[in-house]
Amino acid sequence: xxxxxxxxxxxxxxxxxxxxxxxxxxxxxxxxxxxxxxxxxxxxxxxxxxxxxxxxxxxxxxxxxxxxxxxxxxxxxxxxxxxxxxxxxxxxxxxxxxxxxxxxxxxxxxxxxxxxxxxxxxxxxxxxxxxxxxxxxxxxxxxxxxxxxxxxxxxxxxxxxxxxxxxxxxxxxxxxxxxxxxxxxxxxxxxxxxxxxxxxxxxxxxxxxxxxxxxxxxxxxxxxxxxxxxxxxxxxxxxxxxxxxxxxxxxxxxxxxxxxxxxxxxxxxxxxxxxxxxxxxxxxxxxxxxxxxxxxxxxxxxxxxxxxxxxxxxxxxxxxxxxxxxxxxxxxxxxxxxxxxxxxxxxxxxxxxxxxxxxxxxxxxxxxxxxxxxxxxxxxxxxxxxxxxxxxxxxxxxxxxxxxxxxxxxxxxxxxxxxxxxxxxxxxxxxxxxxxxxxxxxxxxxxxxxxxxxxxxxxxxxxxxxxxxxxxxxxxxxxxxxxxxxxxxxxx
Amino acid sequence: xxxxxxxxxxxxxxxxxxxxxxxxxxxxxxxxxxxxxxxxxxxxxxxxxxxxxxxxxxxxxxxxxxxxxxxxxxxxxxxxxxxxxxxxxxxxxxxxxxxxxxxxxxxxxxxxxxxxxxxxxxxxxxxxxxxxxxxxxxxxxxxxxxxxxxxxxxxxxxxxxxxxxxxxxxxxxxxxxxxxxxxxxxxxxxxxxxxxxxxxxxxxxxxxxxxxxxxxxxxxxxxxxxxxxxxxxxxxxxxxxxxxxxxxxxxxxxxxxxxxxxxxxxxxxxxxxxxxxxxxxxxxxxxxxxxxxxxxxxxxxxxxxxxxxxxxxxxxxxxxxxxxxxxxxxxxxxxxxxxxxxxxxxxxxxxxxxxxxxxxxxxxxxxxxxxxxxxxxxxxxxxxxxxxxxxxxxxxxxxxxxxxxxxxxxxxxxxxxxxxxxxxxxxxxxxxxxxxxxxxxxxxxxxxxxxxxxxxxxxxxxxxxxxxxxxxxxxxxxxxxxxxxxxxxxxx
Ligand SMILES: [K+]
Ligand SMILES: [K+]
Numbered sequence: 009x010x011x012x013x014x015x016x017x018x019x020x021x022x023x024x025x026x027x028x029x030x031x032x033x034x035x036x037x038x039x040x041x042x043x044x045x046x047x048x049x050x051x052x053x054x055x056x057x058x059x060x061x062x063x064x065x066x067x068x069x070x071x072x073x074x075x076x077x078x079x080x081x082x083x084x085x086x087x088x089x090x091x092x093x094x095x096x097x098x099x100x101x102x103x104x105x106x107x108x109x110x111x112x113x114x115x116x117x118x119x120x121x122x123x124x125x126x127x128x129x130x131x132x133x134x135x136x137x138x139x140x141x142x143x144x145x146x147x148x149x150x151x152x153x154x155x156x157x158x159x160x161x162x163x164x165x166x167x168x169x170x171x172x173x174x175x176x177x178x179x180x181x182x183x184x185x186x187x188x189x190x191x192x193x194x195x196x197x198x199x200x201x202x203x204x205x206x207x208x209x210x211x212x213x214x215x216x217x218x219x220x221x222x223x224x225x226x227x228x229x230x231x232x233x234x235x236x237x238x239x240x241x242x243x244x245x246x247x248x249x250x251x252x253x254x255x256x257x258x259x260x261x262x263x264x265x266x267x268x269x270x271x272x273x274x275x276x277x278x279x280x281x282x283x284x285x286x287x288x289x290x291x292x293x294x295x296x297x298x299x300x301x302x303x304x305x306x307x308x309x310x311x312x313x314x315x316x317x318x319x320x321x322x323x324x325x326x327x328x329x330x331x332x333x334x335x336x337x338x339x340x341x342x343x344x345x346x347x348x349x350x351x352x353x354x355x356x357x358x359x360x361x362x363x364x365x366x367x368x369x370x371x372x373x374x375x376x377x378x379x380x381x382x383x384x385x386x387x388x389x390x391x392x393x394x395x396x397x398x399x400x401x402x403x404x405x406x407x408x409x410x411x412x413x414x415x416x417x418x419x420x421x422x423x424x425x426x427x428x429x430x431x432x433x434x435x436x437x438x439x440x441x442x443x444x445x446x447x448x449x450x451x452x453x454x455x456x457x458x459x460x461x462x463x464x465x466x467x468x469x470x471x472x473x474x475x476x477x478x479x480x481x482x483x484x485x486x487x488x489x490x491x492x493x494x495x496x497x498x499x500x
Numbered sequence: 501x502x503x504x505x506x507x508x509x510x511x512x513x514x515x516x517x518x519x520x521x522x523x524x525x526x527x528x529x530x531x532x533x534x535x536x537x538x539x540x541x542x543x544x545x546x547x548x549x550x551x552x553x554x555x556x557x558x559x560x561x562x563x564x565x566x567x568x569x570x571x572x573x574x575x576x577x578x579x580x581x582x583x584x585x586x587x588x589x590x591x592x593x594x595x596x597x598x599x600x601x602x603x604x605x606x607x608x609x610x611x612x613x614x615x616x617x618x619x620x621x622x623x624x625x626x627x628x629x630x631x632x633x634x635x636x637x638x639x640x641x642x643x644x645x646x647x648x649x650x651x652x653x654x655x656x657x658x659x660x661x662x663x664x665x666x667x668x669x670x671x672x673x674x675x676x677x678x679x680x681x682x683x684x685x686x687x688x689x690x691x692x693x694x695x696x697x698x699x700x701x702x703x704x705x706x707x708x709x710x711x712x713x714x715x716x717x718x719x720x721x722x723x724x725x726x727x728x729x730x731x732x733x734x735x736x737x738x739x740x741x742x743x744x745x746x747x748x749x750x751x752x753x754x755x756x757x758x759x760x761x762x763x764x765x766x767x768x769x770x771x772x773x774x775x776x777x778x779x780x781x782x783x784x785x786x787x788x789x790x791x792x793x794x795x796x797x798x799x800x801x802x803x804x805x806x807x808x809x810x811x812x813x814x815x816x817x818x819x820x821x822x823x824x825x826x827x828x829x830x831x832x833x834x835x836x837x838x839x840x841x842x843x844x845x846x847x848x849x850x851x852x853x854x855x856x857x858x859x860x861x862x863x864x865x866x867x868x869x870x871x872x873x874x875x876x877x878x879x880x881x882x883x884x885x886x887x888x889x890x891x892x893x894x895x896x897x898x899x900x901x902x903x904x905x906x907x908x909x910x911x912x913x914x915x916x917x918x919x920x921x922x923x924x925x926x927x928x929x930x931x932x933x934x935x936x937x938x939x940x941x942x943x944x945x946x947x948x949x950x951x952x953x954x955x956x957x958x959x960x961x962x963x964x965x966x967x968x969x970x971x972x973x974x975x976x977x978x979x980x981x982x983x984x985x986x987x988x989x990x991x992x
Pocket of ligand 2: 603
């Protein structure tokens with residue numbers, strides 16, 4: 009299993025090496041070596057474990073998922089490290105973990121100086137991560153019963169069967185075709201709108217995986233003079249934050265299924281309302297054209313006037329944070345104190361379950377809020393049984409319980425995460441932001457890690473801690489933390 | 501009922517008026533008028549409602565509790581307002597609500613310039629608030645079934661009977677005697693340690709109610725050269741944060757009952773560990789004698805050396821925040837980034853249920869954390885029934901459910917509270933601090949509301965919002981919020 013992942017990884021590295029070769033870059037050799045090394049190690053371990061049973065039990069499932077992500081990150085760090093474009097291994101590992109977990113936090117101070125082969129490899133880590141998340145979110149987590157996601161166990165497309173293996177494979181294949189197609193479409197549209205092909209494919213991979221790595225130092229603010237490019241990315245960020253199962257049904261022409269879905273409705277209305285609020289505040293209280301940041305200095309010609317510009321940046325940043333993509337069109341931390349707090353809170357939202365987005369996910373918030381209101385009713389009528397209803401079906405008390413426990417655990421990890429950052433001497437807002445952003449796989453944070461800065465200012469321990477939080481958040485906490493509990497190792 | 505509260509309130513005002521008179525203060529007349537006015541209005545409404553039934557149903561219970569606190573605050577604001585010592589009614593109401601909810605946040609820039617009669621009245625609002633909280637926490641909340649507190653329904657001392665009225669009255673009387681005795685003992689000890697009698701009684705009332713109003717501008721830092729006084733206050737803050745039912749049993753000689761109590765053990769160990777961590781950080785990384793704050797300038801002779809001083813301030817501030825008393829011996833927001841985050845998190849802790857402390861309360865955290873660990877076990881063994889155990893008894897799933905819902909609601913109110921503050925243009929850390937501190941009834945917060953500042957810098961809307969959050973937090977959210985739900989008003 010691990011062997012297969014490494015061979016797969018190495019294969020993608022060879023593509024990057026080819027791109028590097030075509031561009032006559034010195035990095036070609038290093039990337040090639042990394043690719044061959046990954047394939048070799050993968051092949052050996054595949055061969056060595058050939059005789060073992062292929063069936064994976066639930067308990068082993070946790071280990072495979074968590075270890076798989078870590079092994080991938082070590083292998084994926086090789087191209088940066090061997091080519092010496094990122095000379096510190098801590099940094100190379102951070103950049104790779106940030107890639108696979110689709111966090112998009114970077115330690116690079118000058119992204120544009122990287123060879124094209126490595127830039128492509130960087131976006132590829134996002135894209136591979138996104139593929140992993142789709143399988144995990146739709147096929148694995150519901151079956152492992154993590155954080156209430158068992159409610160979706162029966163929803164995924166594919167043959168109905170009780171056997172784990174064929175069902176996962178079939179569902180994954182269908183959704184990967186969709187993921188692949190959407191990436192191609194976005195690449196094509198971005199190219200059409202005026203981006204060059206290389207930037208287009210990199211940004212398409214970064215968008216659909218809700219990753220957020222860009223090929224430009226200024227991220228998407230580089231195209232502040234080309235609103236069309238930004239609107240295309242906006243549309244695809246929204247799609248990336250939509251449950252892929254729903255997108256699959258929409259692609260099959262079953263629109264009704266999508267617009268009857270409560271999570272989708274809340275997602276749509278939520279983005280609309282948050283954008284309206286942000287637009288209002290930016291337009292009236294923040295002068296977008298005159299804010300003193302690097303990003304603003306690049307290019308901000310206000311092509312369609314200040315209102316359109318305010319609206320576009322509001323919509324862009326709301327989606328970038330809600331979907332946890334983390335692309336930057338403007339620095340949301342300097343707009344106003346109110347928006348700073350609002351965007352901070354949004355880092356805990358996350359988009360739809362079954363999307364590539366990180367964070368808590370909208371469906372969990374819906375169920376917790378509904379349950380909160382029902383608690384009042386239950387307090388008044390203590391003997392009545394009043395279940396939460398979701399998509400017109402009652403949700404079992406057990407699932408609501410799982411979801412609340414997940415959320416509380418998420419907050420505990422966030423608090424503990426912030427404490428560790430602050431113990432490194434990092435200030436209040438930066439510590440809280442770093443923990444929220446790493447755990448939610450968002451990318452940009454606040455203070456010293458605001459959208460105009462990067463994660464290079466963190467001390468090495470902070471980079472490892474941030475990497476760990478990214479992994480925790482990405483694997484929905486339980487998958488990783490459960491390995492540290494004594495109960496996991498008992499009676500194997 | 502309301503009438504009785506007003507008469508009671510007016511009676512206490514007359515005592516303050518008497519103190520004012522003895523000190524030949526101009527405020528005497530104003531306080532006297534306020535007292536007589538309260539008694540008159542109380543008497544009239546008592547007389548007007550004389551014919552009505554005395555039995556209170558559950559639903560009316562919520563209204564009486566919430567309205568009672570508000571009516572008291574309007575009446576209690578009169579002495580400040582009529583004597584024109586606080587000329588703005590917003591400010592006078594804020595100071596009074598802060599008093600009754602035992603928050604202790606103040607808008608006064610020069611506390612020491614207030615007439616003694618008003619200073620006494622200010623501490624008296626704390627003390628009366630504390631009496632209200634004891635009845636509420638021990639007798640009313642468990643019966644109303646709020647936030648899991650029904651666990652304690654059978655614990656309170658008093659005759660076992662199913663009838664609400666006699667049981668509440670008897671329990672309240674026993675605990676009030678304890679509360680009154682403890683206040684007298686602390687006054688006596690503080691006097692003995694060198695405080696004058698007036699300061700001693702005021703601080704005793706502020707301590708046992710976990711209020712935090714001081715008669716000095718520098719709060720308890722005024723006595724930084726008299727460690728004994730600070731240690732006495734430390735001991736009584738600890739007692740005020742202990743479940744009064746446990747203290748009652750200890751006073752009766754039943755020590756075993758206390759040391760078998762899980763919440764008490766966690767409280768004791770928690771304070772110990774947090775103090776150890778804080779002492780370590782302060783001693784090694786913050787030079788207590790050289791910090792550039794007003795508080796430090798007053799008097800900090802390091803009588804027993806720097807280690808003792810670090811330990812004392814650590815212990816004092818840990819207890820001040822955990823018990824939500826909010827007294828200040830030093831500015832905990834400038835020690836180090838780590839302690840800033842730690843103290844911020846501690847604002848959500850709260851001390852024991854059944855004490856006068858605000859916040860979430862330790863017992864709720866215990867049950868949520870235990871449940872969190874069990875969730876892992878349940879994920880591995882999905883068919884096993886694994887209940888949370890507290891004090892060697894299994895806790896029903898319903899109560900765990902209530903507690904988690906309470907905690908999530910608490911966080912929702914905190915987030916919404918922070919957003920409203922930030923919308924007034926208040927910066928990130930100050931907004932979050934103001935919401936956490938108001939809701940937890942702590943008092944001092946962070947940033948512009950740090951221990952060396954006060955709440956006068958808030959805009960008027962911010963003062964009303966803070967007052968509302970104090971009330972919400974004090975009445976454990978549900979009691980107030982339930983009144984705003986449609987279900988409450990249906991089928992009356
Ligand atoms: K991201
Ligand atoms: K207080």
